[in-house]
Amino acid sequence: MGVSGSGKSTVARAVQDKLGWELAEGDDFHPPENVAKMSEGTPLTDADRWGWLESLADWTGERDASGTPTIITCSALRRTYRDVLRRGGEATFFVHCTGDKHMILDRMNAREHFMPPSLLESQLDTLEPLQPDEEGMDVDIALPVDRIVAEVLARLGLG
């Protein structure tokens, strides 16, 4: 989880390299209308997000039912969004990619992506950090990716 440009896909792919778990890229689950909206610089609303979140929970839930572990990249900005994702499996664990706004902006400006950097502010306004009763951890995106991955694996007891 984390705002656009915070490094979710980068970290997730690196964790996948270590664990071999199936990975779903949240961006690939958006309906075309959502992608069009974000591309033109309009933030998504809750109504735009519910179906998308449910499709991600369904994807992981189908695999969880047969004991297959998964990784999802999803901004999961609000607690209520994470409540939907948790329906995908009892052992859901969130890794929040978090760090300095200017660093995120610099990284967004340096990459090719449909998400315009102008939307970062609304992403940060919407963000609700993990609450104490939520299973998960924060990672500092100023660290090199391999350090972040090591922290995640250690926390999961898989290091």
Ligand SMILES: Nc1ncnc2c1ncn2[C@@H]1O[C@H](COP(=O)(O)OP(=O)(O)OP(=O)(O)O)[C@@H](O)[C@H]1O
């Ligand atoms: N720990 C890191 N150190 C240096 N660069 C990083 C790190 N993590 C990510 N990046 C770079 O920052 C940019 C944004 O990362 P990434 O695309 O993974 O973010 P994201 O959260 O998946 O974004 P979005 O939600 O918009 O798809 C990328 O160019 C990536 O290479």
Ligand SMILES: O=C(O)[C@H](O)[C@@H](O)[C@H](O)[C@H](O)CO
């Ligand atoms: O909830 C949202 O506003 C969206 O999910 C965005 O966060 C994008 O999907 C993604 O982060 C951009 O690539």
